[in-house]
Amino acid sequence: MKKYSDLEFLKLSKGQKFVYRLTSFFAAIPRAIARFFLAIGRFFKNAALGIGREFADIFTTFKEGDWKTRASFLVMGLGSIARGQVLRGLMFLLFEAVFLFYMITTGGYWLSLLPSLGRIGPHEEYNAVLDAYTTAYGDNSFKILLYGVLTIFFIVAFLYTWRLNVKQNKIAQEYQRAGRRLKSSADDLRSLVDEQFYKTLLALPLTGIVVFTVLPIVFMILVAFTNYDGAHNGYTNALFSWQGLANFRTLLTWTGSGVNYSATFGEILTWTLIWAFFATFTNYFLGMFVAMMINKKGIRLKKLWRTVLVMTIAIPQFISLLYVSKMFAKNGIVNGLLLNWGWIDKAIDFWGSTAHNGLLPRVMVIVINIWIGIPYLMLIATGILMNIPADLYESSRIDGANAWQQYTKITLPYMLFITGPYLLTSFTGNMNNFNVIYLLTGGAPTNAAASGAAGSVGYTDLLVTWLFKITTGAEAQYYLASVVGIMVFVVVAAISLVVYNVLPSIKNEEDFQ
Amino acid sequence: MNETLEKRHMGLKASRTISNTIIYIILILMSVIWLIPFICIVLQSFRVESTWQVGYVIPKQWGWDNYIALWNSDFRKWYFNTFLIALIVAVLQTVIVLCMSYTLSRFRFKLRDGLMRFMLILGMFPGMLTMIILYRVLKDLGLTQANAVPGLILVYVASSGMGYYVSKGFFDTIPKSLDEAARIDGATRAQVLTKIILPLAKPIVIYTILTAFMGPWGDFVFARYVSFGTSAGMNVAVGMYSWLQLDRIGQSYTMFCAGGVIVAIPVTILFMCLQKYYVEGVTGGAVKG
Known part of the structure; x- marks a missing residue:
């Protein structure tokens, strides 16, 4: 198609402008698709490079770190506490404790069952008291999927926090070496109503959005790849399981007969x-x-x-x-x-x-x-x-x-x-x-x-x-x-x-x- | 010469009168069409001779029977539920929306653009999809059926952060130089918000409260999921919907009309009082997109 310069474009009538914009949009689609894939490639390349840099940085932080920094690799927040940033350190420590407690008590269980969505479904079991077979319930696919996703969210949050903790230690160490004063707990608190006020303001709304919008949407996207329905409700009648792309095939292929x-x-x-x-x-x-x-x-x-x-x-x-x-x-x-x-x-x-x-x-x-x-x-x-x-x-x-x-x-x-x-x-x-x-x-x-x-x-x-x-x-x-x-x-x-x-x-x- | 001018003037005047008359006729017709259903509801709510649908508008026998029946039904409970939800949601949702919109309007932080784009994309998923799971989560928490009220409040408030567009558009129109001047005078960011911006943002605060208050009165699908047939946990929309189903409509049609009147009165009065702010919010919001 013909390409207009800016000046030529201005001379066009309203309708022509619209048609031009529309056609040039569709004409640009092949190039946009190519660009899209290039961008994806670039994204992965950058991501790989970025992750490499992160690891290198973590490694040098450890190598050059003093004992406070090194200890923080295992016990988050220890370095901060040792350097007098008590509030910050305690927050890190608390987060780690909660995370470990969750993973050991329940998180590990949900995560281990996520690939199968449950092994033992409802089954008949001999009940000695009643002297009869009764139905016993096993795993709950619905909960496994839901809490599995939640656990993954939690792990990502933990990794991010851990990385933050390492970075903080590195910065604090450099500050101390240069003889600069570290931020005290009071400074941290003050910053939450000042420079970093946005964090305070966004904390509650974003938590709500993640738990009540993002999590359900991720869950429902995943459900599209399972056979969750009334006959496989995941607990009382049968477990549901991963089905790959079968459901998309059902909806999009022309069967011609029966239920179409x-x-x-x-x-x-x-x-x-x-x-x-x-x-x-x-x-x-x-x-x-x-x-x-x-x-x-x-x-x-x-x-x-x-x-x-x-x-x-x-x-x-x-x-x-x-x-x-x-x-x-x-x-x-x-x-x-x-x-x-x-x-x-x-x-x-x-x-x-x-x-x-x-x-x-x-x-x-x-x-x-x-x-x-x-x-x-x-x-x-x-x-x-x-x-x-x-x-x-x-x-x-x-x-x-x-x-x-x-x-x-x-x-x-x-x-x-x-x-x-x-x-x-x-x-x-x-x-x-x-x-x-x-x-x-x-x-x-x-x-x-x-x-x-x-x-x-x-x-x-x-x-x-x-x-x-x-x-x-x-x-x-x-x-x-x-x-x-x-x-x-x-x-x-x-x-x-x-x-x-x-x-x-x-x-x-x-x-x- | 003079005569023709005068004639033309007369012609113009006549055509203006004609066009104005046509407009008045259209406007009167429209007003009638827009008001008829509501007038019908009010009239039918006073009909005593029968409780089902009839083919005439003016009742043959007038009385308060339907309102008395309403008072003796579960409607009282539903009304209280809805009012409670609307009141609490109006407060909490306003806080959340203001936090969100003020932050996105005033702060420039690293993840801001990504966050806004992400929420735009989230908004493209049909909300209907998430209801099943939210219902199950609430059920796990014991917040369904008879306890539906706190459950509904939780879900309404938690997901309200996504609706920040209108008030962000408003905050964008408040000049940033005000913030900067206050900051130079030594105010913290929090003080800027509470002392400078909030007093200026009164119209949008009222708009947000008003829309947040009106929302729960009309919510139907999710509330029906969560109350799941338990009358104690229903809101007015769910409860009254059941009155119009085939098995009930014969006995409850006029009661539905009476209920509709009772529901509409407080919301309408509130709305008419705060209309000015609503109009400001709607027009501003639409322009900003």
Whole structure:
């Protein structure tokens, strides 16, 4: 393709610029992939070099260290205590003690079973008291996987701390040799509310994120490589075990007969993308339109219109969504009124109609999502529209621009530029919009063609609601849910990557400050 | 000459009146559409003659029966649970989010960029995926079913650090020169935060409290997992959802409406009082992305 210089690029029209950016993005993909692999190679090379340097440094620290330093290699913090940095030393010592205690009492056990996920499953055992065979429970695969991962996290943290401890000793030794004063415990404490205040602030939030977000995500990624499901729950009925890539193969290969996961997955993914597209852009444009109407000069009671809309944000979604879903039920108010007025002779099955691949329920969820989303978008758009310099409109009117031209040449570009990142997060957020779908339809109506595959798949099911359905019920194919979750991640990441590279408004973060 | 100008002026004025009239009609229609479901909920909650869904809006017989039935049901427990969760989460989550966003806005440390990128990537995993495991962890800790309330608080608060974007965007707009001036005068970093930044950050603090308080009222999926059919551990969303299932809807539809009204009132009042801050947060946050 033709490459433009900066000057030539500036001369292009808006559309051409966009097309150019898009094509050059895709044209750059082969090179990006090559660069990616090169980067991976470089990463490993650097990592190897770095590790080599670390080991060399550890070795020289030991060789040149005095007894305090050397002792710290075995008993962490000893050197610090001996040099008068008592607080620091005690922290190191305490961490080591906790770590050793954990590893000896339980950590070693979990780690040793991690490769097999448990050896002894539930089995019949002779019970002398009852004089009968009863079920005895052996290992618990779920706990082995969970605590195994936790133990690995802990080991990594320990290695890092140990390395820190060695480094500290080296620095302290050099300081003392040079005759400089070491930081006292009081200094350390003071630094935690001053230079290193960020450590104090981040300690709690990051611990929470690691334990309650990172650990579960790592766990669930690993589950995708096992056969964890309702029939192999890891404790009461059978152990589960590693399966390699078998689950990914199940989901992605076209079997053609019987339960066809790949077809189901493809169908749901398509609807998820369609839904996300419409849910995002209908809200966006209609919300902007409403904001412009309310903002228009000469419209009175601006505050009232806004308040009416904003009030609906306050009401918890489960109330409004559930209620609206019941309003449109077969025996709901809407059908009742339409029948009473004689506009229809037979109740419309808003949520159950499977005609045209469930077109009616699909349109309904998008329309009701507009009802939910417009107030929010109206707020955002109002804030931004007020920031557009008024003289832009003045001068364009003098130049004879009409309202439509003003909209397409001033308002829309400005809005798109500012809200680009928001549109992206809103798109990916809609892909994972569990609440709207689940509370409105629960995924209904059932898609007869696809319902053979795990859980009963409906026409309005998104990937997330499907994922949820897979994990409930007796079958509870957790491994499949994990695979689907990973696929959702892949799709979201891919979309974000493309958009981030094409969007004009991704600016340097520091620009805002 | 003069006449044509006047005519044009008149024409402009007429077209403006027409367009304004159309806008008023649209706005009135919209207000009606947006309010109808809520008006219906309120009206239905006072319907006495039947408890199931009907095809008309105005009750034939008015009364407080549904609210009395509500008072005598488990709803009281659910409401208390939810209120407690919302209150505690509002406080703790605000602290965590502010710590996180202030740090990422003001400090430049080695792992900062890596950390932010890492959290962006974490956010791309569907949260649904982690629920199974969180449920099992809470079960191991004995924090499910009847003890669901502390369990839910723990999970909401612990994972709230990821939602720092909006308030970081706000902190970014407070000039750094303020910090530097205070530092030159001998303030520690902690003093800068408590004495300089926090007083300036009132809108975003209120925004964070408000959103944190409103969140637990609507949480449905995870709360259902954790309470697992035990009424004592349910929040309003889970409990009231069960009223609309096929086996219960005949007896509980009007009770659901009454419950909806009771849930919506405090949240809506709080929201309308603090609306200003919410709007500030939402618009600021969206612009920063």
